[in-house]
Amino acid sequence: MESRRSTMAEQVAEAARGSQQQRTGHAPAAVTVVLSNDTLVITLHEALTPAERALAQSAVGAAKVQEFHRQLFASSAGFLREEINRITGVEVREAAAEIETTTGAVVQVFTSGTMVQVFQLAQPISPEAWSPTHTAKPEGS
Secondary structure (H helix, E strand, O other): OOOOOOOOOHHHHHHHHHHHHHHOOOOEEEEEEEEEEEOOOOEEEEOOHHHHHHOOOOHHHHHHHHHHHHHHHHHHHHHHHHHHHHHHHOOOOEEEEOOOOOOOOOOOOOEEEOEEEEEOOOOOOOOOOOOOEEEEEOOOO
């Protein structure tokens, strides 16, 4: 059987999945990676644990979940930034994650537990070096 080389999108998706699993103990159901010019968007689908989803049902709980994930991302995004740089060959200029547990509009975490991470790169990556949008599913699914 012929093995194929992973695309940059697949490699970034796997790095994001591993990073989320390591920092929270909960792997997302799927990871979507999209590149547009110098903006890289990583969506971690169903990233919240059942306990976090339950906590987010109240306004106070949702605020706690948001703050927890903001702090978690701020303290652990360095590894993912380095992995994106290693995979793409382009330095990450800015990184942000915002969690919104109620509205689902322009957010990182939707009420379904979806988290979006946005990384602004220092320069564009050519379309030839990147692949189209890719969604990675856990192995065995």
